[in-house]
Amino acid sequence: MKQGVMACLLLFAQALLLPQARANDYLNGLWSGAYDYGDQIGPNAVWFSVVFETTGDEIKGRSLEVQTFGGEPSVGLSATFKGLSAGGVVSLIKQYDGSGGQTHAVHIRLSYDAEQNLVGEWMVDAQTKGRVELFKLAFRPVDASGEEWMDDWE
Numbered sequence: 001m002k003q004g005v006m007a008c009l010l011l012f013a014q015a016l017l018l019p020q021a022r023a024n025d026y027l028n029g030l031w032s033g034a035y036d037y038g039d040q041i042g043p044n045a046v047w048f049s050v051v052f053e054t055t056g057d058e059i060k061g062r063s064l065e066v067q068t069f070g071g072e073p074s075v076g077l078s079a080t081f082k083g084l085s086a087g088g089v090v091s092l093i094k095q096y097d098g099s100g101g102q103t104h105a106v107h108i109r110l111s112y113d114a115e116q117n118l119v120g121e122w123m124v125d126a127q128t129k130g131r132v133e134l135f136k137l138a139f140r141p142v143d144a145s146g147e148e149w150m151d152d153w154e
Contacts, residue, residue: 024085027052027059033134035122041133050081059083072101088112108132
C-alpha cells in the first residue's frame with residue numbers, strides 16, 4: 001500500500017515538473033491576415049501579422065499592423081493577444097500597447113475554415129466591429145545542404 005502511494009506521488013511530482021503540453025500546436029507560429037469593418041474582407045482591409053504561442057488551451061501573442069487610425073503618428077500599431085482555444089473556437093483579446101496613441105481592447109472570436117485558416121469577427125463595441133481572417137505562414141524545411149532550396153531557383 002505504501003509503495004502504491006509513493007508511486008502515485010512520484011508520478012504526480014513528475015507531471016508537475018514536465019512542461020505543460022501544447023493542446024494546439026497548429027496555432028503556434030506566424031500568421032498573417034486582415035480585418036475589415038464589414039461582413040467580409042474587402043479592398044479597405046487592414047493587414048497585420050501575429051505570432052501565437054500556446055500552452056495548454058491558453059494563447060498569447062504579439063501583432064504588428066500598419067497604422068490606419070489614431071492621432072499620434074507611428075510606424076505601426078502593435079498589440080498583445082491573450083485568449084483560449086477550445087472545441088475549435090479561438091477567443092482572443094487584442095490589447096493595443098500605446099503605439100500610435102492606441103490602448104483599447106478588441107474582442108476576437110475565430111474558428112477554423114476548411115483550409116485550416118482562422119475566420120471570424122472582431123468587436124470593440126456594438127457599433128465598431130467587423131470581419132477578420134488569418135492565414136498560417138508555413139515554411140518548407142530544407143536539408144542542411146540547401147539543395148532543395150536551390151532546386152526551386154532552377
